[in-house]
Amino acid sequence: xxSVIKKFSELSTEEIYNVLKLRSEVFVVEQNCxxxxxxxxxxxxxxxxxxxxxxxxxxxxxFKKGDYYEExxxxxxxxxxxxxRGKNLGKEIMKKxxxxxxxxxxxxxxxxxxxxxxxxxxxxxxxxxxxxxxxEDGIPxxxxxxxxxxxN
Numbered sequence: 435x436x437s438v439i440k441k442f443s444e445l446s447t448e449e450i451y452n453v454l455k456l457r458s459e460v461f462v463v464e465q466n467c468x469x470x471x472x473x474x475x476x477x478x479x480x481x482x483x484x485x486x487x488x489x490x491x492x493x494x495x496x497f498k499k500g501d502y503y504e505e506x507x508x509x510x511x512x513x514x515x516x517x518x519r520g521k522n523l524g525k526e527i528m529k530k531x532x533x534x535x536x537x538x539x540x541x542x543x544x545x546x547x548x549x550x551x552x553x554x555x556x557x558x559x560x561x562x563x564x565x566x567x568x569x570e571d572g573i574p575x576x577x578x579x580x581x582x583x584x585x586n
Contacts, residue, residue: 436485437530442477452490453481460513469571475502482531484523491518492527498539506545506579507535528559536582543579550574560585 438449445453457471479495492514502508509531514523535544548556550567553576561578568575 435491437482438485439480439482439534441480445481449481449483449490453483453493456490456493456513456515457511459515461511464516465573467571467573478502480534482527482534484527486518489515491515492523494527494531496531496534499541503545506543507539507541508545509535510546512546524555525559532559532580536586542583543581546578546580547575548578550576 440449454471461467461471462469475497476495478501479497482494482496483490484492493511494509494513495511497503497508497510499505499507502510509528512524512528512531514527532544535541544561546556546561547570548561548563551574553563556578559580561580563576563578565577
């Protein structure tokens with residue numbers, strides 16, 4: 435397995451295709467959620483993914499402060515392909531994403547919009563919820579934060 439971190443402009447056509455394919459397979463088809471995944475934000479993001487035999491099997495996108503949330507950097511589109519789940523790849527890619535923010539962005543917190551059913555997953559990574567739950571694309575979500583100072 436190979437970890438890759440790239441800006442949008444550095445992604446190959448094949449990598450972009452494979453990222454969008456994975457996100458579509460999980461967020462649109464598997465979760466039965468019709469929404470606009472291509473949201474004009476990928477160009478601002480750092481793309482972190484894990485490849486295995488040339489296939490992208492886990493992925494996140496990372497935003498600096500002001501590119502997604504006004505006050506904090508953000509991690510989003512966290513996804514692991516179905517056949518690779520249960521191998522801690524979700525935690526692995528989140529830890530790599532948190533490390534990237536710690537090492538490359540001047541911030542005190544990371545902010546994300548988490549699907550509510552993944553509450554335990556994010557809490558095990560030291561994220562904590564804040565505010566009211568809400569619906570996003572018909573799926574219950576919650577705002578969560580990671581304290582970069584306390585968890586240093």
